[in-house]
Amino acid sequence: MDDAAIVRLLCQRDQAGMEELHRRYGGMIHYIVRGILADARDVEECISDISMRVWQGAEGFEQGKGSLATWLTAIAR
Numbered sequence: 238m239d240d241a242a243i244v245r246l247l248c249q250r251d252q253a254g255m256e257e258l259h260r261r262y263g264g265m266i267h268y269i270v271r272g273i274l275a276d277a278r279d280v281e282e283c284i285s286d287i288s289m290r291v292w293q294g295a296e297g298f299e300q301g302k303g304s305l306a307t308w309l310t311a312i313a314r
Contacts, residue, residue, distance in 0.1 A: 240305040247295035255292060262309050269313040287312055 238257050246254025270283045
């Protein structure tokens with residue numbers, strides 16, 4: 238599944254899109270957040286908040302402005 242398909246699923250509120258997003262980019266997001274926050278509970282809460290922002294804001298992703306990884310990085314930071 239490519240990034241465009243993931244975004245389409247997210248825009249359709251299909252849980253499979255979120256599952257694929259976490260499978261593909263979960264490690265990267267965790268790495269970014271862990272570098273900013275020291276407390277493990279804060280890291281998990283932040284990742285949960287990021288997931289919610291992605292779920293609610295998938296329609297705002299514009300593929301022509303950058304990659305899905307770049308968009309996720311911006312949200313995480």
